Amino acid sequence: MSNLEGLKKEAAVRAVALVRSGDRVGLGTGSTAKYAIEEIGRRLQSGELSGVVGVATSEASDVLARQVGIPVENLDPRPLDIAIDGADEIAPNLDLIKGLGGALLREKLTEIQARRFIVIADHTKVVTRIGEKSALPVEIARFGFLSTIERLRAILPAGRLRQAGAQPYLTDNGNLIFDAQIPAGVDVAALERQLKGTLGVVETGLFxxxxxxxxVASPDGVTELTPR
Known part of the structure; x- marks a missing residue:
């Protein structure tokens, strides 16, 4: 395991320390969230935790959770006690870009219902402004997607349809993803409203x-960030 992977695992362990027996836990998706799922499974096996139930944000996380012994339920209207997930960008106020792994719709549907949403990431994901390093994933319906992309380009001119080899990338929900570039100086709250009001857009990666x-894991250890 590389040093950075070890630190990501340490960040996940710090987050999982907030999970209590009997909690319903939103299980994130991606390389860092994987460590959190494995740690919850380890604590259940060792008896440090009991009665924990997971709600997975992707098919991959559902499979992993079951493999490590976490019972998994479907998302329903009940609140989750806590959700733990990674991020592709973390701004100083803890606004996030998520969805480079393609699970943004299920992640947002799950994490919006969590009483506590905890992010785990490595230091390369920390930015001074949203869109500084990462594209913004926008999940769009397959039907009429070229028309939807035209509407999106009127708001965010730079971007492209995500590909999986020669074919367009498909999410777990059977949708497409348009990866847009956010210019500097944009009001991201206004941008989120504008994108969500665009016909054909299912969800955005703005959290x-x-x-x-x-x-946040870095070579100096794990730092805890709160909104500022």
Missing amino acids: LGMAERAF
């Missing part, structure tokens, strides 16, 4: 005002 704290 604004949702995270309670973030555990």
Whole structure:
């Protein structure tokens, strides 16, 4: 395991320390969230935790959770006690870009219902402004997608349809993803409203005002960030 992978695992362990027996836990998707799922499974096996139930944000996380012994339920209207997930960008106020792994719709549907949403990431994901390093994934319906992309380009001119080899990338929900570039100086809250009001857009990777704290792994160790 590389040093950075070890630190990502340490950040996940710090987040999982907030999980209590009997909690319903939103299980994130991606390389860092994987460590959190494995740690919850380890604590259940060792008896440090009991009665924990997971709600997975992707098919991959559902499979992994079951493999490590976490019972998995479907998302329903009941609140989740806590959700733990990674991020592709973390701004100083803990606004996030998520969805480079393609699970943004299920992640947002799950994490919006969590009483506490905890982010785990490595230091390369910390930015001074949203869109500084990462594209913004926008999940769009397959039907009429070229028309939807035209509407999106009127708002965010730079971007492209995500590909999986020669074919367009498909999400777990059977939708497409348009990866857009956010120019500097954009009001991201206004942008989110504009994108969500665009016909053909299913969801965006802007997770604004949702995270309670973030555990960020760097060569100096794990730092805990809160909105500022």
